[in-house]
Amino acid sequence: xxxxxxxxxxxxxxxxxxxxxxxxxxxxxxxxxxxxxxxxxxxxxxxxxxxxxxxxxxxxxxxxxxxxxxxxxxxxxxxxxxxxxxxxxxxxxxxxxxxxxxxxxxxxxxxxxxxxxxxxxxxxxxxxxxxxxxxxxxxxxxxxxxxxxxxxxxxxxxxxxxxxxx
Numbered sequence: 001x002x003x004x005x006x007x008x009x010x011x012x013x014x015x016x017x018x019x020x021x022x023x024x025x026x027x028x029x030x031x032x033x034x035x036x037x038x039x040x041x042x043x044x045x046x047x048x049x050x051x052x053x054x055x056x057x058x059x060x061x062x063x064x065x066x067x068x069x070x071x072x073x074x075x076x077x078x079x080x081x082x083x084x085x086x087x088x089x090x091x092x093x094x095x096x097x098x099x100x101x102x103x104x105x106x107x108x109x110x111x112x113x114x115x116x117x118x119x120x121x122x123x124x125x126x127x128x129x130x131x132x133x134x135x136x137x138x139x140x141x142x143x144x145x146x147x148x149x150x151x152x153x154x155x156x157x158x159x160x161x162x163x164x165x166x
Contacts, residue, residue, distance in 0.1 A: 009054030009055050010053065010056040010057075011025065011027075011056065011110065011111070012026075012048075012057065012077070012107075013058070013060075013102075013106035014058070014060055014069065015103050015106075016060065016061070021037075021039070021040045022037050022103055023038060023103065024036075024103035025048075025052040025056075026104070026107050033052065034048065046076055049076040049077060055078045056077050057110065058073050059115070060081065060082050061083055061085045061102070061106065062083060066082045066118070081115065082118040084116040150166055
C-alpha cells in the first residue's frame with residue numbers, strides 16, 4: 001500500500017473501545033472541526049462521519065474491532081485506513097497518552113506519511129477464513145498444552161511413557 005498520504009478536505013480518526021469511541025475530525029488546514037466522545041455503535045459512528053463535509057479519510061487504530069469498524073465506515077468515506085498501533089511511535093511513546101489526544105495524533109501521523117497501514121480485505125469471506133485459521137491454530141495450541149501437562153504429571157509420578165502413548 002502506498003504510504004504517501006493523499007490530500008483530503010477532511011481527516012477523521014477514531015480511538016475505539018468496546019463501549020465508547022473518541023472521534024476527531026480536522027480540516028485540511030489542521031483545524032479541529034469536530035471532537036466527540038460517543039458510544040461505539042454503528043449509528044453514532046456513521047452520524048459523526050456524515051457530519052464532516054467533503055471527501056475524507058478515516059483512520060482507525062488496529063485492534064479487535066478494527067475490521068468491524070472498517071466495514072461499518074467504508075461506505076461513508078473516500079478511504080478507511082487501519083494503522084498498526086505498535087508502529088505508531090508518536091502515540092505509543094507519548095507520556096501524555098490519553099484517549100482524547102490519540103485521534104489527533106493519528107491524523108498527524110497520516111499527514112506526515114508515518115502510518116503503517118494494515119490490510120483489510122474487501123470481501124468478508126476472506127476475513128471469515130482468516131478467523132477459522134486463527135481458531136484452528138488456537139485449538140492446536142490447546143491440544144499441545146494439554147499433552148504437555150499430561151506428560152509432566154506422568155513424569156512427576158515416575159511413570160514412563162512413549163511419545164505415541166500420550
